[in-house]
Amino acid sequence: MDVKDFYFELPEELIAQHPTEKRDESRLMVLDKINGDIEHKHFKDIIDYLNPEDCLILNNTRVLPARLIGSKVATGGKMEFLLLKRTGNNTWETLVKPGKKAKIGAEFIFGNGELKAKVLGMGEEGSRIVEFEYQGIFEEVLDKLGQMPLPPYITEKLKDKERYQTVYSKEVGSAAAPTAGLHFTKELLKKIQDKGIKLAFVTLHVGLGTFRPVKVEKIEDHHMHSEYYTMSKETAEVINETKKKGGRVVAVGTTSCRTLETIGKKDGIAREQSGWTDIFIYPGCKLKIVDALITNFHLPESTLIMLVSALAGRDSIMNAYNTAVKERYRFFSFGDAMFIK
Template sequence: MNVTDFDYDLPEELIAQTPLKDRAASRMLVLSKETGEIDHSRFTHFLDHVEPGDTLVLNNTKVIPARLFGVKEETGAKIEVLLLSEGENYTWETLVKPAKRIKPGTVVSFGDGMLRAECMEELPEGRRTFRFSFEGIFHEVLDQLGEMPLPPYIQEQLEEKDRYQTVFAKNRGSAAAPTAGLHFTPEMLQKIEEKGADVVYLTLHVGLGTFRPVSADTVEDHTMHAEFYELPRETADTLNETKKRGGRVIAVGTTSCRTLETIARDTDGAFREARGWTDIFIFPGFTFRAVDALLTNFHLPKSTLVMLVSALAGREQILGAYEDAVRERYRFFSFGDAMLIK
């Protein structure tokens, strides 16, 4: 398959630059993966699409202020560092700009030395492994010095940092928000449970893998970077009970979807407590074993996420729905409107 098969035309003015004041006020395009039927709705009506016995799966990762601005101690040259994934002993895989200035042994200072980072390894595509040194607690230092790592297509400043966090964010570690979850309020989650559906959580720390541009010409030649996930035992037990009683597993976001399918792939459709790294790449031809429905946002043209939703609902139906969304002036990407595939 050619990557261009997943392209579509998007006017720049439809890229949402700021979040809505009310999290649940977005629009929602509902697509039937069986019939291709499209319904233009509002996220406040999401509850109408949840049935007793269903289980909603949310990613409770928490975005860290992962963008740091520092200087090379040797020359004073300005360096930008984006934290991607955490290793042991305060080592991190990072994305660096300009990367060509950073070699093993280079030391970068942030906040007048409050935080220092030594380059340990040079990796492809502008990535570097740094070991950080500091006094105190790392995440408290990061809260003081770091900025929220908004995607490059968002040009406006974010006035409230918590609007790039879900209301259920818990486990620190993401370089980007699981944006489908941004639509939910505590009130909406409570109503879902009151209706007789379960709400459960997993963790996938969103890194470079989900948003890395596809540079290959063909889909099959693209390689995903690995991201860390964790599925608690209570979540696994609830999901197994859901399948047993004939309920649906509704994944909130492509990150939840990828985690569930990673585990179900290794267990032939069953769920179990698990943690590890996944580089799963879902594109048309993929057999879904875990997810029955997916709530997501609208994704970038030619991205791996458009390929994922195309695997679930069919490429032509997805591109047709995206064309409808453009005509109807939906808001796209991270702070944009929702899409329910059921």
């Protein structure tokens, strides 16, 4: 299957630069994966499409304020660091700009010296392995000095850092938000629970590979980046019980979907598990656990639009996306949502 099969024209002005004033007042497209029918709603209406036998699986990862601005000790030159993933107690795989000034052995300083860094080696695709030096707790230092690593297509500054976190975020470690979850409020989640729908959580720490373009012509030749995930025994039991009773497993976001399908790819059974996944889901892949999906609108020719096409079919998805453009839906991280039922 060709990458160009997943291309659509997207006017730049439809790329959302900021979140809606209230999380659950974003728009919601409801897509029937069986017949391709489309409805236009608002996100708070999602409760009308969930049944008491269903369960919602949410990714409770929390985004690190992983963008650091510092200076090179030797020259005082300004440097930008973006933390990708932890490789040891105080070492991280990091993107550094300008990279040519981040040679092995180079040292850097951030803030008033609360954080220092030294380049230890080279990582994948031009990244650097960096060792940090600090006093106290690293996450607290990072919270003070770091900025949210917003995707490259968002050019406006975020006023409130918490708007790039879900209201249920807990496990710190992501370089990007699981954006489908940004639409939920605590009040909406309570209403969903009160209706009898179970909530359960997985963790997948989102890497910046999410934003990397597919550079091959045939999608089967694409190799996915690797991300760390974990599922608890309690979540596995909720999923298996839901399936047993005939309810739907509704994944909130492509990250939850990838976690569930990694765990259930052999036999469709959920189990307590953790590890690294590079699963690539595209049309032709049969989903073993996920029955329905809440997701945002994704980049043309991205692995994410390929994933949703695996669930609903390429033709239905491309029609839905072209409809979204025509109806002026807002796209990407701070954009509107789609429910594939």
